[in-house]
Amino acid sequence: MTIPPLTPMPLSMLLGRIAEEWSSRSRIFDLPTARIYDVSSGPDLSVDFxxxxxxxxxxxxxxxxxxxxxxxxxxxxxxxxxxxxxxxxxxxxxxxxxxxxxxxxxxxxxxxxxxxxxxxxxxxxxxxxxxxxxxxxxxxxxxxxxxxxxxxxxxxxxxxxxxxxxxxxxxxxxxxxxxxxxxxxxxxxxxxxxxxxxxxxxxxxxxxxxxxxxxxxxxxxxxxxxxxxxxxxxxxxxxxxxxxxxxxxxxxxxxxxxxxxxxxxxxxxxxxxxxxxxxxxxxxxxxxxxxxxxxxxxxxxxxxxxxxxxxxxxxxxxxxxxxxxxxxxxxxxxxxxxxxxxxxxxxxxxxxxxxxxxxxxxxxxxxxxxxxxxxxxxxxxxxxxxxxxxxxxxxxxxxxxxxxxxxxxxxxxxxxxxxxxxxxxxxxxxxxxxxxxxxxxxxxxxxxxxxxxxxxSKLPRAVDHELQMWGCVACNFCVTVCPNDAFFRLPTPEEMDLDGRQQYFVLAELCNECGNCLTFCPEIGDPEEVKPRIYTELSRFETHDRPGFLVTADDGRVDVTAADGLEREVARLASIFNAAEGLPLPLSTLLERRP
Ligand SMILES: Cc1cc2nc3c(=O)[nH]c(=O)nc-3n(C[C@H](O)[C@H](O)[C@H](O)COP(=O)(O)O)c2cc1C
Ligand code: SF4
Ligand code: SF4
CATH class of the missing domain: 3.20.20.70 (Aldolase class I)
Known part of the structure; x- marks a missing residue:
C-alpha cells in the first residue's frame, strides 16, 4: 500500500485559515478559546531543558x-x-x-x-x-x-x-x-x-x-x-x-x-x-x-x-x-x-x-x-x-x-x-x-x-446506526481525535432539509487514513470515507482514489465541483460553504474556478 500523500497547507493558507476561523467562530484549527492555555493563570510551571x-x-x-x-x-x-x-x-x-x-x-x-x-x-x-x-x-x-x-x-x-x-x-x-x-x-x-x-x-x-x-x-x-x-x-x-x-x-x-x-x-x-x-x-x-x-x-x-x-x-x-x-x-x-x-x-x-x-x-x-x-x-x-x-x-x-x-x-x-x-x-x-x-x-x-x-478495557461508545454523508450523532470526536485537524464541522443552514444540526467534512489533503476517527466514531462506518471529502488541490482531486469535492473561488463565493457520481450534492455543499460560518479557508487561498 502506498502512503496516502499528506499535502501540507502553504503558510498563506494556514494563517488565512487562522484569521478566517477566528473571525467567524473564535477558534483556531477547531480548538475553542476555552482550551487555550495562559501560562500566567497558575503557578510557575517553567522548566530547564x-x-x-x-x-x-x-x-x-x-x-x-x-x-x-x-x-x-x-x-x-x-x-x-x-x-x-x-x-x-x-x-x-x-x-x-x-x-x-x-x-x-x-x-x-x-x-x-x-x-x-x-x-x-x-x-x-x-x-x-x-x-x-x-x-x-x-x-x-x-x-x-x-x-x-x-x-x-x-x-x-x-x-x-x-x-x-x-x-x-x-x-x-x-x-x-x-x-x-x-x-x-x-x-x-x-x-x-x-x-x-x-x-x-x-x-x-x-x-x-x-x-x-x-x-x-x-x-x-x-x-x-x-x-x-x-x-x-x-x-x-x-x-x-x-x-x-x-x-x-x-x-x-x-x-x-x-x-x-x-x-x-x-x-x-x-x-x-x-x-x-x-x-x-x-x-x-x-x-x-x-x-x-x-x-x-x-x-x-x-x-x-x-x-x-x-x-x-x-x-x-x-x-x-x-x-x-x-x-x-x-x-x-x-x-x-x-x-x-x-x-x-x-x-x-x-x-x-x-x-x-x-x-x-x-x-x-x-x-x-x-x-x-x-x-x-x-x-x-x-x-x-x-x-x-x-x-x-x-x-x-x-x-x-x-x-x-x-x-x-x-x-x-x-x-x-x-x-x-x-x-x-x-x-x-x-x-x-x-x-x-x-x-x-x-x-x-x-x-x-x-x-x-x-x-x-472500556471500549469507545458505539451506536447501532450506519454512518451517512449527512447527519450523525454529532459527537465531534472525528474533529478532536484527528491529529492533523483534517475534520471540521459546520452548522446546517436553517432552511436546508438535512438530518442533524451539524455537518462534518474532511480536508482530504490532510488525511493520511490513520484510522483514528474510525476507532472513535460511535456510528458504523469510516468517517473519512463516508463524510464529504474536500480537496483544494486540483491534482489531488483528479488523481485520488477516494472521490470528493473540489473547492475553488468564483467571484467572491466558494464554488464546488464534484467527482463523478457525487454531482447531486454540489448545491448543498455550496450553500453550506457560503453561509456565515462557512468553509474555514479564505477564498484568497483557493484556486480560481476553472472556466
Ligand atoms: C502513532 C504514533 C507515532 C509515533 N511516531 C514516533 C516517531 O516518529 N518517533 C518516535 O521517536 N516516537 C514515535 N512514537 C512514540 C511516541 O513518541 C511516544 O514515545 C510513545 O507513544 C509513548 O508515549 P504515549 O504513551 O504517550 O503514547 C509514536 C507513537 C505513536 C502512537
Ligand atoms: S483517518 Fe481520520 S483521524 Fe486519521 S488523519 Fe484521516 S481524518 Fe484524521
Ligand atoms: S465521530 Fe462519527 S458520529 Fe461523531 S461527529 Fe464524527 S462522523 Fe459524526
Missing part, C-alpha cells in the same frame, strides 16, 4: 502531533512549550500500512516513519515556528493566551542509522533548522492579511539546537554511540537518546505486563529483546556518552521510553509487528527509570539527585499522572496516546490546570519546590526516594487499577 528555558514542562511526543505545522500550533495553544518534532529519517518515500493507529483500548501503532519528504518536514517546522511567533504577538489572542506566552523549545528528532543521519539530505535538514534564515526569508512574503506587519518581523532563525535520537528496535549500541557523537560534533547539538522498554529484559517486562497488569493477550517475542540494547551495555553507553558530552562542552540526556514492540494479535492494523503505548507503557517506563536510577547513583537529574543527565519522559502520560512525573524532575514530559483520544489537543490544558491546582493546594510556587515536596513525602513514607515510592504504587494492585487490563 538541557539549559534552555521552557514555560511549561509538557509537549507532544514525536509522532502524529508534531508533523504538520498546524499540529504544532495546536499543541502550543493547548500549553505545550517543548515540542518534540516528528522523527525525520532519510527514507522518505516508504510504504506504511493503513490504518496505522489503534487506540481502541491502550494504544498500538505501526507508524514508524515520517510521511513527508525531508524537505517538506523542514518547511513545516519553520512554518510552525513563524506562526507561533506571530500568534505570540497577535492582540486578538491575548485575552486567552496571556500577555506573554513564555518561551518554547523545538527539539528535533532524527533516526534511525548513522549512514542516513550523516547523509547530505538529513544533515541539510538539521543545518536548516539550526539556522533557518533562508527558509524564513523565502516564506515571509507569503504572510497574508491581517498578519502582514509580520512580513518585516525579525524571526529568530535558530529554531533548534537539541535533538532526541529515536533508536529503532534492533539498533546496535555501537551505532547509537556513533550517531550521538556525530550529532554533537558535526552539528554541535545537545543530544537526548530515546531508549526502548526492552532494556528491562524479557522476564521483567513479561512479569509486569502479564503478571502485575493482567494483559494476557499481549504477545512478547524474546527475539525482539535479544536484538535490542541490553541493560548492562545501556549503563555503559550512558556513562560513555555522558563523558563524551562533558569533554565536548555539550549536554547529554536520555528519554524513557519509546513504544514496546509486540506481535500484532489484533485485526485492525495490517503488519505482523506493532508498537504498544499508553497506560501499561507508563508502568514499564517508570520501572525502567527506577532500575536506571539505582544502577547510576547520582547520575540522572531526577528526584532529589543532583545528576547531570536530564531525563525526558513519554509513556502513558495523562492528566492524572502528570503531577507525579514532573514531581520526579522529568522534563520534558511528552504525550502521544492520550492526545489521540476524544478531546485531542484540548486535553493538554486540563493537564496543566490540574497540575497547577495541585501545586497551589500544596502551597508550592514552582516546579522545583514541587519536586522537593514530593521527595520529602517519599522519604517520610519510608521509601528510598520518590522514584521508588511512585514505582511501588504503580505495582500495587490496590492503586494501579487504571493501568491494568481491566482498567483499560
Amino acid at each position: 538541557m539549559g534552555r528555558n521552557a514555560a511549561t514542562p509538557i509537549g507532544p511526543a514525536a509522532g502524529p502531533h508534531s508533523q504538520l505545522a498546524e499540529n504544532i500550533v495546536l499543541a502550543w495553544l493547548g500549553g505545550s512549550r517543548i515540542i518534540e518534532l516528528k522523527t525525520v529519517q532519510i527514507l522518505d518515500e516508504l510504504e506504511i500500512g493503513r490504518p496505522c493507529i489503534d487506540m481502541e483500548t491502550i494504544g498500538y501503532n505501526i507508524e514508524w516513519s515520517q510521511e513527508l519528504r525531508v524537505a517538506e518536514s523542514l518547511e513545516e517546522y519553520v512554518k510552525a515556528w513563524m506562526i507561533l511567533d506571530i500568534l505570540s504577538g497577535w492582540d486578538e489572542l491575548k485575552p486567552h493566551l496571556g500577555e506573554n506566552p513564555g518561551s518554547h523549545v523545538f527539539d528535533l528528532s532524527v533516526g534511525y542509522d548513522l549512514e542516513g543521519i550523516a547523509s547530505d539530505k538529513v544533515s541539510g535538514f538539521i543545518d536548516g533548522l539550526v539556522d533557518a534564515s533562508d527558509s524564513i526569508e523565502r516564506l515571509r512574503s507569503e504572510i497574508p492579511e491581517p498578519f502582514e506587519k509580520w512580513r518585516s518581523h525579525e524571526f529568530d532563525p535558530h529554531i533548534a539546537d537539541t535533538v532526541t535520537l529515536s533508536t529503532f528496535h534492533g539498533c546496535p549500541p555501537d551505532e547509537i554511540e556513533s550517531i550521538t557523537k556525530h550529532l554533537m560534533t558535526r552539528h554541535g547539538l545537545d543530544v537526548v537518546v530515546k531508549l526502548n522498554p526492552t532494556l528491562l529484559g524479557f522476564d521483567r517486562v513479561h512479569g509486569i505486563l502479564k503478571g502485575t497488569l493482567g494483559y494476557d493477550e499481549l504477545r512478547l517475542r524474546r527475539t525482539d529483546f535479544d536484538a535490542d540494547l541490553q541493560f548492562d551495555r545501556g549503563i555503559e553507553l550512558i556513562g560513555e556518552l555522558r563523558r563524551f558530552a562533558a569533554e565536548q562542552g555539550r549536554r547529554f540526556g536520555i528519554k524513557l521510553t519509546n513504544t514496546m514492540v509486540v506481535e500484532n494479535h489484533r485485526d485492525f492494523m495490517p503488519d505482523e509487528t506493532m508498537y504498544m503505548s499508553g497506560p501499561p507503557l507508563h508502568v514499564l517506563s517508570m520501572t525502567l527509570l527506577d532500575e536506571l536510577d539505582r544502577a547510576l547513583p547520582g547520575v540522572l537529574a531526577v528526584a532529589d539527585n543532583a545528576g547531570d543527565v536530564q531525563v525526558s519522559f513519554s509513556a502513558g502520560i495523562t492528566k492524572e499522572n502528570l503531577g507525579h512525573a514532573v514531581g520526579l524532575g522529568l522534563a520534558p514530559v511528552t504525550i502521544c496516546s492520550d492526545l489521540l483520544r476524544p478531546g485531542g489537543y484540548g486535553r493538554l490544558k486540563p493537564m496543566l490546570t490540574t497540575l497547577g491546582r495541585d501545586m497551589a493546594d500544596a502551597g508550592v510556587a514552582d516546579l522545583g519546590a514541587w519536586r522537593t515536596l514530593r521527595a520529602a513525602e517519599a522519604h517520610a513514607g519510608g521509601h528510598s526516594g520518590p522514584v521508588a515510592a511512585y514505582v511501588a504504587s504503580l505495582h500495587d494492585p490496590e492503586v494501579n487499577g487504571v493501568y491494568t487490563r481491566e482498567g483499560t
Whole structure:
C-alpha cells in the first residue's frame, strides 16, 4: 500500500485559515478559546531543558502531533512549550500500512516513519515556528493566551542509522533548522492579511539546537554511540537518546505486563529483546556518552521510553509487528527509570539527585499522572496516546490546570519546590526516594487499577446506526481525535432539509487514513470515507482514489465541483460553504474556478 500523500497547507493558507476561523467562530484549527492555555493563570510551571528555558514542562511526543505545522500550533495553544518534532529519517518515500493507529483500548501503532519528504518536514517546522511567533504577538489572542506566552523549545528528532543521519539530505535538514534564515526569508512574503506587519518581523532563525535520537528496535549500541557523537560534533547539538522498554529484559517486562497488569493477550517475542540494547551495555553507553558530552562542552540526556514492540494479535492494523503505548507503557517506563536510577547513583537529574543527565519522559502520560512525573524532575514530559483520544489537543490544558491546582493546594510556587515536596513525602513514607515510592504504587494492585487490563478495557461508545454523508450523532470526536485537524464541522443552514444540526467534512489533503476517527466514531462506518471529502488541490482531486469535492473561488463565493457520481450534492455543499460560518479557508487561498 502506498502512503496516502499528506499535502501540507502553504503558510498563506494556514494563517488565512487562522484569521478566517477566528473571525467567524473564535477558534483556531477547531480548538475553542476555552482550551487555550495562559501560562500566567497558575503557578510557575517553567522548566530547564538541557539549559534552555521552557514555560511549561509538557509537549507532544514525536509522532502524529508534531508533523504538520498546524499540529504544532495546536499543541502550543493547548500549553505545550517543548515540542518534540516528528522523527525525520532519510527514507522518505516508504510504504506504511493503513490504518496505522489503534487506540481502541491502550494504544498500538505501526507508524514508524515520517510521511513527508525531508524537505517538506523542514518547511513545516519553520512554518510552525513563524506562526507561533506571530500568534505570540497577535492582540486578538491575548485575552486567552496571556500577555506573554513564555518561551518554547523545538527539539528535533532524527533516526534511525548513522549512514542516513550523516547523509547530505538529513544533515541539510538539521543545518536548516539550526539556522533557518533562508527558509524564513523565502516564506515571509507569503504572510497574508491581517498578519502582514509580520512580513518585516525579525524571526529568530535558530529554531533548534537539541535533538532526541529515536533508536529503532534492533539498533546496535555501537551505532547509537556513533550517531550521538556525530550529532554533537558535526552539528554541535545537545543530544537526548530515546531508549526502548526492552532494556528491562524479557522476564521483567513479561512479569509486569502479564503478571502485575493482567494483559494476557499481549504477545512478547524474546527475539525482539535479544536484538535490542541490553541493560548492562545501556549503563555503559550512558556513562560513555555522558563523558563524551562533558569533554565536548555539550549536554547529554536520555528519554524513557519509546513504544514496546509486540506481535500484532489484533485485526485492525495490517503488519505482523506493532508498537504498544499508553497506560501499561507508563508502568514499564517508570520501572525502567527506577532500575536506571539505582544502577547510576547520582547520575540522572531526577528526584532529589543532583545528576547531570536530564531525563525526558513519554509513556502513558495523562492528566492524572502528570503531577507525579514532573514531581520526579522529568522534563520534558511528552504525550502521544492520550492526545489521540476524544478531546485531542484540548486535553493538554486540563493537564496543566490540574497540575497547577495541585501545586497551589500544596502551597508550592514552582516546579522545583514541587519536586522537593514530593521527595520529602517519599522519604517520610519510608521509601528510598520518590522514584521508588511512585514505582511501588504503580505495582500495587490496590492503586494501579487504571493501568491494568481491566482498567483499560472500556471500549469507545458505539451506536447501532450506519454512518451517512449527512447527519450523525454529532459527537465531534472525528474533529478532536484527528491529529492533523483534517475534520471540521459546520452548522446546517436553517432552511436546508438535512438530518442533524451539524455537518462534518474532511480536508482530504490532510488525511493520511490513520484510522483514528474510525476507532472513535460511535456510528458504523469510516468517517473519512463516508463524510464529504474536500480537496483544494486540483491534482489531488483528479488523481485520488477516494472521490470528493473540489473547492475553488468564483467571484467572491466558494464554488464546488464534484467527482463523478457525487454531482447531486454540489448545491448543498455550496450553500453550506457560503453561509456565515462557512468553509474555514479564505477564498484568497483557493484556486480560481476553472472556466
Ligand atoms: C502513532 C504514533 C507515532 C509515533 N511516531 C514516533 C516517531 O516518529 N518517533 C518516535 O521517536 N516516537 C514515535 N512514537 C512514540 C511516541 O513518541 C511516544 O514515545 C510513545 O507513544 C509513548 O508515549 P504515549 O504513551 O504517550 O503514547 C509514536 C507513537 C505513536 C502512537
Ligand atoms: S481524518 Fe481520520 S483517518 Fe484521516 S488523519 Fe484524521 S483521524 Fe486519521
Ligand atoms: S462522523 Fe462519527 S465521530 Fe464524527 S461527529 Fe459524526 S458520529 Fe461523531
